[in-house]
Amino acid sequence: METGYILKARGITKSFPGVKALADVDFSLRKGEIHALMGENGAGKSTLIKALTGVFPKDAGQIWLNGAEISPRTPLEAQQIGISTVYQEVNLCDNLTVAENIFSGRYPRKFGLIDWDKVYRRSEEMLAALELRIDVRQPLSHYSVAVQQMVAIARAVDISNGILILDEPTSSLDANEVKQLFNVMRKLKDKGMGIVFVTHFLDQVYEVTDRITVLRNGSLIGEYATKDLPKTELVSRMIGREWTESQESKTAADTVDDVFLQASGLGKKGSVERIDLTVNKGEVLGLAGLLGSGRTETAKLLFGIDKADSGVLTIGGEEFALMNPKKAITKGIGFTPEDRKVAGIVGELTIRENIALALQAQRGLFSFISVRKQKEIAQKYIEMLQIKTPGTEQKVENLSGGNQQKVILARWLATRPKLLILDEPTRGIDVGSKSEIRRLIRELAADGMSIVFISAELEEMVQCCDRIIVLRDRMKIGEVRGADMEENNIMRLIAEGANGYGESNGLGA
Amino acid sequence: MANLTASVRNIGRNPIIWPLLALALLMIFNLIAIPGFFSIEFHDGRLFGSVVDILKNASPLAIIALGMTLVIALEGIDISVGSVLAIAGAMGIFMLDGYPTWIAILAALGIGVLCGLWNGMLISILGIQPMVATLILLTIGRGIAQLITGGRIIDTTSASYTFLGKGYFLGLPIQAFLILIVFALLYVLKTRTAFGLFVESVGGSKTASRYAGIRPRSIMMISYAIVGACASVAGIIVSANLGSADANNAGLWIELDAILAVVIGGTSMRGGRFYLGGTVIGALFIQSLTTTIYSLGVPAESILLVKAIVVILVCLIQSEAFRKLFVPVGKKAIIE
Known part of the structure; x- marks a missing residue:
């Protein structure tokens, strides 16, 4: 095994009922690099990361960390060997304080008791390294999503052993915060850390990454040096067709108000x-x-x-x-909320039920839309919005983020809204x-x-x-x-x- | 062959299969170990036998558990059902003294619905946690029942009222039909109106349901009112069967068996999907188990122990994580 690599994965394969999410994918991360993982919805980015971090078992393939083969079975095991991840949605406890969130599960001890002075001092230091100065004794819910994200990153950096995975960390940050985050990422990179960076923002990829791995439909498309891959090339590899920046024609704004x-x-x-x-x-x-x-x-x-x-x-x-x-x-009036996971989908229910929900609420309790009719409606929107799913009876939580968003759009379009x-x-x-x-x-x-x-x-x-x-x-x-x-x-x-x-x-x- | 394994796997995914399996195993055990368990005699136009007794005795539990299924599907719980049962029984018997039977029944049902609305109000409007909110009525409920009975055990001789606890119809105890009626009403509510969808949606995600235009509060109020109504039906059955109302002991601990029946039936305490059929099977299982243990002549001091062991086994069968230790379920369903 060559040196210079922190993480190497070969032949990773993973299937879910009805979907082959990853097929024989290789991935490698060098010391001191920021490596972008790119692909459309359902390309397998999140699945690859979850397989690497033990959220679920891979069906086949091998992973080496610093030359030793690993096979984490739970996120905790992955953390213990130093792979830590900051997910798209902040995965911390709202009601605990900032410091408790950073240290939960691994509090420093003094005479067998938690050393709170150290907890607070270290939390402040860690956040200061991210140029964030906040009261670490406040509950996390006190702060904006952006700050919560930074706290999650601070925790991950502290746990990690040379590797940090950032899954869509910038989607809820504003421009300044993104800049700050990039500064931090560059600092960590200079210290020799390998960072996997998943994002949909093309500009950010070119601003901060060294290499790019592209996935499409669960397969590896290729690995490229960022400077050798022009943006248009990247996009066409991601979506698998020639792509021109779409200029949707606008209707003339001269309509009568x-x-x-x-x-x-x-x-x-x-x-x-x-x-x-x-x-x-x-x-x-x-x-x-x-x-x-x-x-x-x-x-x-x-x-x-x-x-x-x-x-x-x-x-x-x-x-x-x-x-x-x-x-x-x-x-x-219809409304698709920004927090799709909490306020949008009902994950346990099927695509059919999720789509029928608002229309049924509009019609009331007793004017029931029969299951057969619900299926017809769902099928219509699956085709119209090209939702990727084997059928109407799949649980929505098994879909990728973009497809979940389309389900919520379908839910509202089904009510034929005026606004x-x-x-x-x-x-x-x-x-x-x-x-x-x-x-x-x-x-x-x-x-x-x-x-x-x-x-x-x-x-x-x-x-x-x-x-x-x-x-x-x-x-x-x-x-x-x-x-x-x-x-x-x-x-x-x-x-x-x-x-x-x-x-x-x-x-x- | 592939089709067969596929359909076996599909059956395995249907949660009602596990309580059915448990009930079937128990019945097979009874067939072997207890001679005459399934023998049914017919005289005076009525059926007699252990199986008939199970149907009869399971009815208060099954009916309450059916209501409980709804609130558990909403991530809630109602531990006041035993007390509401006592209140409704007391109300029914009390009203018989001076009023016709149908008014007594309506009064019993009415006070049960009222109790349910009270619980629903505490939970959905004041935001009190269901366990705590219903604990209030669990505690004071028997006091209310005692106020109604004046602290005594009151009784009745009304034949039309006691028919609901002792009567037979088409050779079967009236209770069997009452279970069927309550089940049918709730089943229609679940599959022929949007109520089932709304309950499962609110149980799955209250926030997302609210954004979709559902009113979680109304759904919760209705559901707790239904549990209250179910508890009063059970209260009427129990008091009619005894011909008297005992404020202190009627329906004691029934809330625990009801919760157990719901869980055995496949509905998760985390809310979401619910299974009315599973709940009925769960209640029948619990009652059958009690009958079996008595028929076997297990010493009185060991009865609870034996019951606990069987319940643990059933819960293990229900646990997907436990089953996966033995059978890899649904691992290879890939569409290429």
């Missing part, structure tokens, strides 16, 4: 300051802003998941002071699905559906939207349309004023 929904003075203490907005029929309205700017919170008020404490919503001439999801659905609110529908999914979803948004709008679209990627918002409302510090600070709708303009709107870019998280106005 035919208002579907109007909000005036809509607000909730600690969430969004009184906001005025209108959504016209057949338009795509963007809500842009940083994490915590109030974009998601506004959407939640429109759908009634959170109760507004001021303001009025007018839908089709009817006024509502208090909205709730049931009422919203009856009025033709669809999409909160980060493209987060954490591959380029192919992303452009499919963008195209779908434009098609739906062309058919007369109103869309409220939220995304962290300004580029995609500018591509999709007819009009963008910009938020900062829980307030509406501007609106752009037509020729003004440019990334730079929006960035300037977000950045100008007292708060710099990336510093506005959690500050009350």
